[in-house]
Amino acid sequence: MGHRCCSKQKIKRGLWSPEEDEKLLKYITTHGHKSWSSVPKFAGLQRCGKSCRLRWINYLRPDLKRGSFTDEEEQIIIDVHRILGNRWAQIAKHLPGRTDNEVKNFWNSCIKKKLISQGLDPQTHNLLSSRRRNSSACTTTISKIYQNSNSIINISSQCPNAPIIETSQTFSSLPNKAQLNNFQTPSTIVSSQYQTSNNIHSNKFPELLYNEPSIEKDSNICSSSIIMNPSAVRICNNDENNNIWFSSVDAEDFRNQPLEEEGLLQSQVQVEKDKTCEKSVDEIRETGKGNNLETDASFDSSNFDFGLLESLLTSEFMSHDMNYMDELAWNF
DNA sequence: AACCCGCTCAACCGCTCCCCT
DNA sequence: CAGGGGAGCGGTTGAGCGGGT
Numbered sequence: 001m002g003h004r005c006c007s008k009q010k011i012k013r014g015l016w017s018p019e020e021d022e023k024l025l026k027y028i029t030t031h032g033h034k035s036w037s038s039v040p041k042f043a044g045l046q047r048c049g050k051s052c053r054l055r056w057i058n059y060l061r062p063d064l065k066r067g068s069f070t071d072e073e074e075q076i077i078i079d080v081h082r083i084l085g086n087r088w089a090q091i092a093k094h095l096p097g098r099t100d101n102e103v104k105n106f107w108n109s110c111i112k113k114k115l116i117s118q119g120l121d122p123q124t125h126n127l128l129s130s131r132r133r134n135s136s137a138c139t140t141t142i143s144k145i146y147q148n149s150n151s152i153i154n155i156s157s158q159c160p161n162a163p164i165i166e167t168s169q170t171f172s173s174l175p176n177k178a179q180l181n182n183f184q185t186p187s188t189i190v191s192s193q194y195q196t197s198n199n200i201h202s203n204k205f206p207e208l209l210y211n212e213p214s215i216e217k218d219s220n221i222c223s224s225s226i227i228m229n230p231s232a233v234r235i236c237n238n239d240e241n242n243n244i245w246f247s248s249v250d251a252e253d254f255r256n257q258p259l260e261e262e263g264l265l266q267s268q269v270q271v272e273k274d275k276t277c278e279k280s281v282d283e284i285r286e287t288g289k290g291n292n293l294e295t296d297a298s299f300d301s302s303n304f305d306f307g308l309l310e311s312l313l314t315s316e317f318m319s320h321d322m323n324y325m326d327e328l329a330w331n332f
Numbered sequence: 333a334a335c336c337c338g339c340t341c342a343a344c345c346g347c348t349c350c351c352c353t
Numbered sequence: 354c355a356g357g358g359g360a361g362c363g364g365t366t367g368a369g370c371g372g373g374t
Contacts, residue, residue, distance in 0.1 A: 015342070015368080037359065053360075054343065089362060100362075105341050 012046045016055055020045055024052055025060050058099045065097025069106055077103060078111060082125045 016024075027043035033056065036049035045052060069077075073095055080091045088100035088107075095103065115122040
């Protein structure tokens with residue numbers, strides 16, 4: 001079965017011969033590749049355009065870095081994967097001279113096994129302890145990667161048997177505190193709240209990055225990442241009974257975490273506790289309030305600026321896509 | 333020497349997104 | 354606005370290689 005782009009042509013498949021490489025290289029360097037579908041025709045190759053593109057990107061491109069991955073590159077892959085997941089093309093952009101295919105293969109053949117051997121889930125980067133897997137308690141893992149003056153906070157949350165549900169109903173549980181930011185994620189994490197030293201109104205998420213949570217539907221793990229300097233992070237989840245539970249981590253928890261070894265620029269805090277609050281979603285929606293055993297959290301929605309939240313979520317906030325990510329200097 | 337097995341990595345496949353008409 | 358085609362992406366496959374038996 002050939003590609004649609006070249007179904008009329010007789011195409012060759014499989015490994016490229018040195019002659020084919022030479023033809024493609026010669027053609028691209030002199031003519032460029034405005035249209036990959038026409039490249040094989042003009043280059044005199046019995047390949048489809050897609051195959052030519054792949055060969056160029058993964059092998060013939062002059063700016064490719066050859067050889068095995070360095071330790072530094074490996075660490076970058078792990079760190080960025082923690083945040084982006086299997087977005088190989090995005091990860092490869094942080095590694096000059098490396099292709100997405102190369103990164104993907106390296107991940108699958110080396111890093112994945114290394115993480116597993118260290119007791120880490122390669123998808124979530126969380127600990128793979130049997131106690132945790134068997135636990136019926138909701139867990140929240142918050143890890144922090146130090147990056148110069150910024151911090152990347154990665155939050156993942158797990159609630160066994162929790163349904164993947166629409167999350168808009170929890171808007172009424174937003175705290176009435178200007179310095180508390182709140183966003184929702186379309187999974188078991190209903191909302192997360194971040195307390196920063198900055199005032200949200202005068203400082204529109206200056207260092208805040210949100211990217212789509214990675215979701216493992218089977219295990220009900222959801223994670224999302226932000227860049228900010230919070231003094232506290234709070235997670236709000238739904239469980240299987242549509243009840244809401246909260247857990248929070250204070251910045252002090254991070255500060256108390258020593259770096260384990262030189263070069264390991266990361267600390268991790270895992271919060272595993274029973275529900276600190278249990279209240280049905282409907283109940284909260286009805287009253288506009290949620291309870292939290294922690295005294296600093298009042299969920300009075302009466303003064304909450306939903307307009308502000310909506311505008312932040314739909315414009316400033318949600319528009320932070322990977323292009324924004326690409327602009328960041330990743331100076332790990 | 334022959335066979336088996338596991339690993340690596342180049343290449344393919346199928347899907348989605350985006351742009352053009 | 355809809356449809357078609359191209360580009361790009363992530364998952365998967367399979368050839369080739371090396372080590373072990």
